[in-house]
Amino acid sequence: MGDTSDGNTSERDRGGRFVNGGKPGPGRPVGARSRLGQAFLEDLADTWRVHGITALRRAAVEDPAGFVRVVAGLLPRQAQVDVDVTHGIDGMAVLTSFREAVALLQADAPQPPAKAKVIDGRRP
Protein backbone atom coordinates (compact mmCIF):
# COMPACT_ATOMS: atom_id res chain seq x y z
CA MET A 1 0.00 0.00 0.00
CA GLY A 2 2.84 2.29 0.69
CA ASP A 3 4.23 1.87 -2.81
CA THR A 4 3.44 4.38 -5.42
CA SER A 5 2.91 2.38 -8.53
CA ASP A 6 2.16 5.27 -10.85
CA GLY A 7 4.91 7.63 -11.75
CA ASN A 8 3.32 10.99 -11.17
CA THR A 9 2.15 10.54 -7.58
CA SER A 10 3.78 12.17 -4.60
CA GLU A 11 6.82 10.82 -2.84
CA ARG A 12 6.08 8.71 0.22
CA ASP A 13 8.06 6.68 2.70
CA ARG A 14 7.64 2.96 3.35
CA GLY A 15 4.75 3.65 5.68
CA GLY A 16 2.89 5.52 2.98
CA ARG A 17 3.39 8.90 4.63
CA PHE A 18 4.30 11.97 2.64
CA VAL A 19 7.98 12.85 2.75
CA ASN A 20 9.03 16.35 3.72
CA GLY A 21 9.98 18.33 0.66
CA GLY A 22 8.64 15.66 -1.63
CA LYS A 23 6.87 16.27 -4.91
CA PRO A 24 3.22 17.10 -4.39
CA GLY A 25 0.52 14.86 -5.74
CA PRO A 26 -1.74 15.61 -8.70
CA GLY A 27 -4.48 16.93 -6.43
CA ARG A 28 -8.18 16.90 -6.93
CA PRO A 29 -9.33 16.63 -10.52
CA VAL A 30 -10.94 19.78 -11.78
CA GLY A 31 -14.66 19.76 -11.13
CA ALA A 32 -14.61 16.71 -8.86
CA ARG A 33 -16.01 18.57 -5.91
CA SER A 34 -18.81 20.15 -7.84
CA ARG A 35 -19.62 16.79 -9.42
CA LEU A 36 -19.83 15.29 -5.94
CA GLY A 37 -22.11 18.10 -4.82
CA GLN A 38 -24.29 17.70 -7.86
CA ALA A 39 -24.48 13.92 -7.33
CA PHE A 40 -25.40 14.43 -3.71
CA LEU A 41 -28.12 16.88 -4.58
CA GLU A 42 -29.47 14.58 -7.24
CA ASP A 43 -29.56 11.73 -4.73
CA LEU A 44 -31.30 14.06 -2.37
CA ALA A 45 -33.74 14.98 -5.08
CA ASP A 46 -34.42 11.29 -5.70
CA THR A 47 -35.02 10.67 -2.03
CA TRP A 48 -37.19 13.70 -1.82
CA ARG A 49 -39.23 12.52 -4.76
CA VAL A 50 -39.52 8.93 -3.54
CA HIS A 51 -40.44 9.98 -0.03
CA GLY A 52 -42.63 12.78 -1.27
CA ILE A 53 -45.14 12.11 1.46
CA THR A 54 -43.03 14.25 3.72
CA ALA A 55 -42.73 16.98 1.12
CA LEU A 56 -46.27 17.86 1.88
CA ARG A 57 -46.63 21.02 -0.01
CA ARG A 58 -45.40 19.59 -3.28
CA ALA A 59 -47.26 16.37 -2.69
CA ALA A 60 -50.49 18.28 -2.32
CA VAL A 61 -50.18 19.31 -5.93
CA GLU A 62 -48.36 16.41 -7.54
CA ASP A 63 -49.34 13.49 -5.37
CA PRO A 64 -52.71 14.18 -3.79
CA ALA A 65 -53.15 10.53 -2.81
CA GLY A 66 -49.98 10.55 -0.75
CA PHE A 67 -50.88 13.90 0.67
CA VAL A 68 -54.26 12.60 1.70
CA ARG A 69 -52.72 9.95 3.89
CA VAL A 70 -50.77 12.59 5.72
CA VAL A 71 -53.59 15.05 6.07
CA ALA A 72 -56.03 12.38 7.07
CA GLY A 73 -53.58 11.25 9.71
CA LEU A 74 -55.09 14.01 11.76
CA LEU A 75 -58.55 12.61 11.57
CA PRO A 76 -58.53 8.98 12.71
CA ARG A 77 -56.48 9.82 15.78
CA GLN A 78 -59.08 12.23 17.01
CA ALA A 79 -61.92 10.10 15.82
CA GLN A 80 -61.22 6.72 17.31
CA VAL A 81 -64.36 7.16 19.35
CA ASP A 82 -66.18 8.48 16.32
CA VAL A 83 -66.08 5.69 13.79
CA ASP A 84 -68.07 7.56 11.21
CA VAL A 85 -65.46 10.25 10.76
CA THR A 86 -64.88 9.59 7.09
CA HIS A 87 -68.56 9.18 6.32
CA GLY A 88 -69.90 12.28 8.00
CA ILE A 89 -69.60 14.58 5.02
CA ASP A 90 -69.87 14.28 1.30
CA GLY A 91 -66.39 15.32 0.36
CA MET A 92 -67.05 15.50 -3.36
CA ALA A 93 -70.03 17.76 -2.76
CA VAL A 94 -67.88 20.02 -0.62
CA LEU A 95 -65.26 20.10 -3.32
CA THR A 96 -67.80 20.85 -6.04
CA SER A 97 -69.36 23.66 -4.02
CA PHE A 98 -65.95 25.09 -3.24
CA ARG A 99 -64.96 25.14 -6.90
CA GLU A 100 -68.23 26.74 -7.90
CA ALA A 101 -67.79 29.41 -5.25
CA VAL A 102 -64.23 30.12 -6.37
CA ALA A 103 -65.38 30.33 -9.99
CA LEU A 104 -68.16 32.74 -9.05
CA LEU A 105 -65.76 34.94 -7.13
CA GLN A 106 -63.33 34.98 -10.00
CA ALA A 107 -66.14 35.88 -12.37
CA ASP A 108 -67.20 38.75 -10.10
CA ALA A 109 -63.69 40.02 -9.58
CA PRO A 110 -63.03 43.36 -11.26
CA GLN A 111 -61.18 42.95 -14.49
CA PRO A 112 -57.80 44.64 -14.68
CA PRO A 113 -57.89 47.74 -16.85
CA ALA A 114 -57.01 47.11 -20.44
CA LYS A 115 -53.55 48.22 -21.36
CA ALA A 116 -53.38 51.43 -23.29
CA LYS A 117 -52.67 50.88 -26.91
CA VAL A 118 -49.18 51.87 -27.87
CA ILE A 119 -49.35 53.77 -31.09
CA ASP A 120 -45.71 54.45 -31.46
CA GLY A 121 -43.33 52.72 -29.04
CA ARG A 122 -40.23 54.49 -30.28
CA ARG A 123 -38.50 56.90 -28.02
CA PRO A 124 -37.88 60.39 -29.39
Next chain:
Amino acid sequence: MVADPDRHRRIHAAAKELREAPRAGFDDDSALGEAFRAAQGVEEIIALLVASCRAHGRDEVEAVEIVVRAFVPPASREELTDWHDVLAPLGYGKVSLMLRRLAQSAPSRPAMSVLHRIMANRRARAAPGGRAG
Protein backbone atom coordinates in the same frame (compact mmCIF):
# COMPACT_ATOMS: atom_id res chain seq x y z
CA MET B 1 -55.15 37.47 19.62
CA VAL B 2 -55.09 35.67 22.94
CA ALA B 3 -51.92 33.68 23.37
CA ASP B 4 -52.48 30.15 24.54
CA PRO B 5 -49.18 28.42 25.26
CA ASP B 6 -50.79 25.00 25.60
CA ARG B 7 -52.49 25.31 22.24
CA HIS B 8 -49.30 26.59 20.65
CA ARG B 9 -47.35 23.68 22.09
CA ARG B 10 -50.01 21.20 21.01
CA ILE B 11 -50.02 22.49 17.43
CA HIS B 12 -46.26 22.38 17.14
CA ALA B 13 -46.09 18.88 18.60
CA ALA B 14 -48.79 17.61 16.24
CA ALA B 15 -47.13 19.26 13.24
CA LYS B 16 -43.81 17.69 14.19
CA GLU B 17 -45.43 14.30 14.56
CA LEU B 18 -47.20 14.68 11.24
CA ARG B 19 -43.99 15.74 9.55
CA GLU B 20 -41.85 12.98 10.95
CA ALA B 21 -44.21 10.05 11.18
CA PRO B 22 -47.22 10.33 8.92
CA ARG B 23 -49.93 8.02 10.08
CA ALA B 24 -50.59 5.01 7.92
CA GLY B 25 -53.72 2.98 7.49
CA PHE B 26 -56.01 5.69 6.32
CA ASP B 27 -59.05 4.34 4.54
CA ASP B 28 -58.30 5.55 1.03
CA ASP B 29 -61.53 4.11 -0.31
CA SER B 30 -63.67 6.32 1.87
CA ALA B 31 -65.74 9.14 0.43
CA LEU B 32 -63.54 11.70 2.12
CA GLY B 33 -60.42 10.00 0.79
CA GLU B 34 -61.84 10.16 -2.71
CA ALA B 35 -62.49 13.86 -2.30
CA PHE B 36 -58.98 14.48 -1.00
CA ARG B 37 -57.56 12.63 -3.97
CA ALA B 38 -59.61 14.79 -6.29
CA ALA B 39 -58.40 18.00 -4.65
CA GLN B 40 -56.29 20.11 -6.96
CA GLY B 41 -54.57 22.42 -4.57
CA VAL B 42 -53.92 23.28 -0.98
CA GLU B 43 -56.95 25.59 -0.85
CA GLU B 44 -59.26 22.71 -1.71
CA ILE B 45 -57.59 20.42 0.80
CA ILE B 46 -58.04 23.09 3.47
CA ALA B 47 -61.70 23.40 2.50
CA LEU B 48 -62.18 19.64 2.89
CA LEU B 49 -60.36 19.62 6.17
CA VAL B 50 -62.48 22.47 7.47
CA ALA B 51 -65.67 20.74 6.33
CA SER B 52 -64.62 17.57 8.10
CA CYS B 53 -63.76 19.44 11.28
CA ARG B 54 -67.05 21.34 11.24
CA ALA B 55 -68.98 18.13 10.73
CA HIS B 56 -67.37 16.60 13.75
CA GLY B 57 -67.14 19.58 16.02
CA ARG B 58 -63.39 19.91 15.96
CA ASP B 59 -61.22 22.99 15.95
CA GLU B 60 -60.79 23.73 12.24
CA VAL B 61 -58.19 26.44 12.77
CA GLU B 62 -56.03 24.15 14.82
CA ALA B 63 -56.30 21.31 12.30
CA VAL B 64 -55.36 23.54 9.36
CA GLU B 65 -52.54 25.18 11.28
CA ILE B 66 -51.10 21.76 12.11
CA VAL B 67 -51.16 20.77 8.45
CA VAL B 68 -49.66 24.04 7.24
CA ARG B 69 -46.95 23.96 9.89
CA ALA B 70 -46.10 20.40 8.87
CA PHE B 71 -45.25 21.45 5.33
CA VAL B 72 -41.76 20.54 4.22
CA PRO B 73 -40.41 22.87 2.96
CA PRO B 74 -42.34 25.47 4.92
CA ALA B 75 -45.01 27.41 3.12
CA SER B 76 -43.76 30.76 1.88
CA ARG B 77 -45.37 34.09 2.58
CA GLU B 78 -46.57 34.31 -0.99
CA GLU B 79 -48.27 30.91 -0.85
CA LEU B 80 -49.92 31.62 2.48
CA THR B 81 -51.15 34.93 1.16
CA ASP B 82 -52.51 33.25 -1.97
CA TRP B 83 -54.41 30.69 0.12
CA HIS B 84 -55.69 33.47 2.35
CA ASP B 85 -56.90 35.46 -0.65
CA VAL B 86 -58.88 32.50 -1.96
CA LEU B 87 -60.36 31.40 1.36
CA ALA B 88 -61.15 34.74 2.99
CA PRO B 89 -63.85 35.87 0.52
CA LEU B 90 -65.47 32.44 0.79
CA GLY B 91 -66.14 32.86 4.48
CA TYR B 92 -63.26 30.92 5.98
CA GLY B 93 -62.67 33.79 8.33
CA LYS B 94 -60.84 32.19 11.23
CA VAL B 95 -58.68 30.01 9.01
CA SER B 96 -57.87 33.00 6.81
CA LEU B 97 -56.81 35.05 9.81
CA MET B 98 -54.57 32.22 10.92
CA LEU B 99 -52.99 31.99 7.45
CA ARG B 100 -52.35 35.73 7.47
CA ARG B 101 -50.78 35.45 10.90
CA LEU B 102 -48.49 32.65 9.70
CA ALA B 103 -47.60 34.67 6.60
CA GLN B 104 -46.13 37.41 8.77
CA SER B 105 -43.33 35.13 9.92
CA ALA B 106 -43.09 32.86 6.89
CA PRO B 107 -40.06 32.80 4.62
CA SER B 108 -40.45 35.34 1.87
CA ARG B 109 -39.49 32.93 -0.85
CA PRO B 110 -40.00 29.18 -1.25
CA ALA B 111 -37.21 26.97 0.00
CA MET B 112 -35.47 24.17 -1.87
CA SER B 113 -34.90 26.27 -4.94
CA VAL B 114 -31.78 24.21 -5.65
CA LEU B 115 -33.79 21.02 -5.81
CA HIS B 116 -36.39 22.66 -7.94
CA ARG B 117 -33.65 23.75 -10.30
CA ILE B 118 -32.23 20.24 -10.46
CA MET B 119 -35.64 18.78 -11.12
CA ALA B 120 -36.19 21.33 -13.85
CA ASN B 121 -32.82 20.48 -15.39
CA ARG B 122 -33.71 16.82 -15.33
CA ARG B 123 -37.02 17.45 -16.97
CA ALA B 124 -35.29 19.54 -19.62
CA ARG B 125 -32.79 16.76 -20.26
CA ALA B 126 -35.47 14.10 -20.39
CA ALA B 127 -37.62 16.08 -22.77
CA PRO B 128 -37.36 15.23 -26.48
CA GLY B 129 -34.63 17.34 -27.96
CA GLY B 130 -33.36 18.28 -24.51
CA ARG B 131 -29.72 19.02 -23.97
CA ALA B 132 -27.48 16.08 -23.18
CA GLY B 133 -25.59 15.41 -19.97
